[in-house]
Amino acid sequence: MATARGWVAPSVLPGFGLTLGFAGMFLTAIVLVPMAALIMRAASLPLEEFWRIATDPRALASYRVTFGSALLAACINAVFGFIIAWTLVRYRFYGRRLVDAIIDLPFALPTAVSGIALATIYSPKRWIGSLLEPFGIQVAYTWIGIVLAMTLIGLPFVVRSVQPALEEVDAAFEEAAESLGAGRWTVFRRVILPTVLPSLATGFTLALARGIGEYGSVIFIAGNLPFKTEITPLLIVMNLEQYNYLGAAALGLVMLCVSFLMLFTINAINGWRIRRVVGRR
Amino acid sequence: MAQSTSVAAEKARTDWAGQLIRAAAIIISVSFLGLVLVVPVVSVLGYAFSRGLRVYLAALHTPDTIAAIKLTLMTAAIVVPLNTLFGVAAAWAIAKFDFRGKQVLITLIDLPFSVSPVIAGLVFVLLFGAQGWFGPWLRDNDLQIVYAFPGIVLATLLVTFPYVARELIPIMQLHGREAEEAAVSLGAGGWTTFFRVTLPSIRWGLLYGVILCNARAMGEFGAVAVVSGHIRGLTTTMPLQAQVLYDEYDVVGAFAVASLLMLLALLTLIVKALVEAFGARRRRPAG
Numbered sequence: 001m002a003t004a005r006g007w008v009a010p011s012v013l014p015g016f017g018l019t020l021g022f023a024g025m026f027l028t029a030i031v032l033v034p035m036a037a038l039i040m041r042a043a044s045l046p047l048e049e050f051w052r053i054a055t056d057p058r059a060l061a062s063y064r065v066t067f068g069s070a071l072l073a074a075c076i077n078a079v080f081g082f083i084i085a086w087t088l089v090r091y092r093f094y095g096r097r098l099v100d101a102i103i104d105l106p107f108a109l110p111t112a113v114s115g116i117a118l119a120t121i122y123s124p125k126r127w128i129g130s131l132l133e134p135f136g137i138q139v140a141y142t143w144i145g146i147v148l149a150m151t152l153i154g155l156p157f158v159v160r161s162v163q164p165a166l167e168e169v170d171a172a173f174e175e176a177a178e179s180l181g182a183g184r185w186t187v188f189r190r191v192i193l194p195t196v197l198p199s200l201a202t203g204f205t206l207a208l209a210r211g212i213g214e215y216g217s218v219i220f221i222a223g224n225l226p227f228k229t230e231i232t233p234l235l236i237v238m239n240l241e242q243y244n245y246l247g248a249a250a251l252g253l254v255m256l257c258v259s260f261l262m263l264f265t266i267n268a269i270n271g272w273r274i275r276r277v278v279g280r281r
Numbered sequence: 282m283a284q285s286t287s288v289a290a291e292k293a294r295t296d297w298a299g300q301l302i303r304a305a306a307i308i309i310s311v312s313f314l315g316l317v318l319v320v321p322v323v324s325v326l327g328y329a330f331s332r333g334l335r336v337y338l339a340a341l342h343t344p345d346t347i348a349a350i351k352l353t354l355m356t357a358a359i360v361v362p363l364n365t366l367f368g369v370a371a372a373w374a375i376a377k378f379d380f381r382g383k384q385v386l387i388t389l390i391d392l393p394f395s396v397s398p399v400i401a402g403l404v405f406v407l408l409f410g411a412q413g414w415f416g417p418w419l420r421d422n423d424l425q426i427v428y429a430f431p432g433i434v435l436a437t438l439l440v441t442f443p444y445v446a447r448e449l450i451p452i453m454q455l456h457g458r459e460a461e462e463a464a465v466s467l468g469a470g471g472w473t474t475f476f477r478v479t480l481p482s483i484r485w486g487l488l489y490g491v492i493l494c495n496a497r498a499m500g501e502f503g504a505v506a507v508v509s510g511h512i513r514g515l516t517t518t519m520p521l522q523a524q525v526l527y528d529e530y531d532v533v534g535a536f537a538v539a540s541l542l543m544l545l546a547l548l549t550l551i552v553k554a555l556v557e558a559f560g561a562r563r564r565r566p567a568g
Contacts (some may be wrong), residue, residue: 008380011409012462014471016378023371023386023446026363031392034404037414041407080313080551087310093301099311105318108493108546110500111398112520117321120328120536127324152317184298205396213397216520217502220527233399237507240403245412252403259395263388266395281353281423 020192035256041043042253045246053250062225062235063254069143070211070230073150074158078200079206081158089166103160106153114152118222122148141223146231149217154207161203165196198273202266209262213255306469325543337451340537349538352433356518359500360437368445369487373475376453377461387450393442401439402507405432428510433518434565436504441497448490449483456482470488485556496549498540 008016042050086102106114121127122139129140139145169192177187215233222229232255238277240247292373340346371390393401405479407413409426419426426432460482464474479488502520509516517525519538527535 008378011458012465013377013458013474014465015475016374019370020374020380023367023374026372027386027389027442030435030442031389034408034439035392037394037408038400038404039492042474068325075327080309083306084310087306089546091307095311099314100316101550102318104550104553105322105546107548108496108500109322110496110502110520110539110542110546112502113325113500113546114321115502116523116535116539117325119527120532121321125404128416129322136356152321157493159404184302188556208474209395212394213400213526215397215399216508220524225486231527233397233503236399236403243412245407246411248403248405250300252400255397256402259392259400262395263391267388 032260038249038252038256041245041249045250049246050250050253053247054055056252057252058226058230059232059235059251062230062232063230065143066212068123069146070150070208070214072156073147073207073211074204075160075262076147076151077154080203081155081203081207082162082196082200084155085159085162085166089163103156106156111153111214112220112272115149115217115220118145118149118152118217122221140221141225141229143229145221146218148230149221150214151210153212153214153217157201157206157210158203161199162196165199179271198269198276201269202273205262205265205269208260208265212258212262284398291534297466297471304541322543324505325536325539326549328532329540331536332533336533336542337391337537340534343534343540345514345517345525346522346534346538349517349519350541352430352515352517353499353519355430355494356433359434360498361491361495364498365440365487365491366439368449368494370452371447372483375450376456377448379456382515390446393439397506398440400505401504402436404439405435405508427508428512428516430516432508433505434515436508437498437501440504441494441499443489444494444497445487448486450518452483453479453488485559489553489556492521492549495546499545506539538545 001046006028082102084099088096088103119140122129122132122145124130124138124140129138132139137144139148139270173191174187177191182190199201214232215237218231219234222231222234224230224234232251236248236255239245239251289446329340371386374380375387406427409415409419409432411420411427413427415426447510456479460478461474463476465471499518500520501518502524505518506521506524509518509521511517511521511525513525519542523535523538523542525540
């Protein structure tokens with residue numbers, strides 16, 4: 001049973017071959033082969049053809065809309081997500097548990113639901129949209145709406161990343177800083193922020209990645225005007241609807257590369273966090 | 282850390298600047314969540330019931346919507362058990378053994394989290410679509426995957442792939458291996474060990490993972506939209522049906538379908554709250 005394998009540490013527990021084999025096969029069939037198919041399909045294009053599709057003016061405009069909105073939404077979430085995490089960890093107030101539970105809603109809420117809800121209440125004729133209209137602010141069918149939808153779906157990533165880190169800020173350090181005469185702002189900047197920063201960076205990157213890939217909640221509120229409010233995932237869908245598989249595959253590969261970059265960044269941040277913790281102790 | 286909280290709370294009560302910051306932080310948090318999250322969610326119910334209960338029920342009782350509900354339930358009935366099985370197997374291998382390449386495996390399991398759902402649908406169109414790799418072979422054998430039920434299942438499988446595994450891996454790692462090793466050395470078989478020793482310690486986390494996976498499977502929009510082909514009454518799942526009705530300006534119909542999905546999301550959160558109340562689950566960073 002415990003056959004000598006160079007790459008696995010010996011163990012008395014059974015089931016390694018079965019579980020790893022099943023998990024590996026399933027992973028290969030459902031995730032790896034399909035992803036490889038996308039890469040190979042895009043790679044079958046001659047390089048200049050790939051470049052032409054990937055840097056087409058309409059595609060470039062869609063990157064600007066997608067990445068710009070996702071970046072702005074992630075920044076908004078970094079600020080407000082931090083404040084919310086801080087509030088939940090540091091203060092006890094009536095309704096705190098409810099607020100804490102609501103944070104996870106975007107994880108469980110289907111994107112189409114938040115999409116049609118946002119598009120409806122922020123449309124100029126209804127509810128919040130009609131309240132904002134006299135001020136000349138239009139949310140629905142503009143880039144503001146895209147940022148709003150991406151903010152909604154990215155929020156829990158920041159809050160849930162920062163929360164545990166804030167809980168672990170050592171009160172002794174804060175008290176020591178205060179007893180040495182540091183003001184509130186100095187304690188925050190010199191003690192709390194450095195401890196929480198890696199987690200904040202992780203949450204920011206996760207929110208950014210989710211925003212870049214988001215489709216369901218964005219397309220309802222975006223208005224989807226080419227060059228103005230058209231996101232890259234939508235451009236892929238439109239290519240597919242016109243049976244332009246190669247165009248879709250090329251744009252898909254661009255997005256997949258961005259996803260890998262995000263994953264790489266998150267892993268790098270985790271490595272940084274572990275090194276910091278180890279270095280401090 | 283409980284101490285740090287009480288110290289901060291005490292400080293906040295005693296000086297006025299702290300009191301001010303506390304009030305501001307709570308007000309900012311609550312109004313931000315209200316504007317971005319609560320108002321949209323409440324508005325779903327508002328619009329769904331805007332013309333009364335009778336119209337709401339009638340909106341749900343159309344043949345297309347009923348077909349969409351059935352399709353969504355069937356998809357989840359296939360996807361959730363498969364991904365649960367995968368999640369348990371992957372977590373067992375990762376948490377109970379040390380092997381080279383473990384980190385790579387964990388990263389690969391996380392891959393669907395950071396890939397756009399549209400990509401998740403696209404890959405299956407490239408494989409099984411009319412111009413896809415297997416397209417001609419499938420056509421010759423009269424099989425259809427894309428724009429049909431199997432495609433919807435595959436895309437949903439890919440998108441909801443990591444949920445159970447990601448929920449179980451940290452719990453099983455935290456739990457350690459001693460209990461299982463003791464059981465095995467006392468002569469228990471692998472299955473007995475799993476069902477009698479491991480399962481009781483992970484059941485709450487497993488429950489939440491399964492429920493979350495189910496919510497995502499039933500609510501998946503982007504990936505399914507790409508592979509579905511939007512054939513009414515045949516390949517529209519509930520989120521797609523909400524879109525179809527919304528595009529036809531049937532506000533009550535669209536929000537009636539959306540309200541069902543929203544109740545599912547709320548149910549998921551309630552299960553999560555219960556799981557946390559039972560103390561079996563430590564909070565951890567998302568993703």
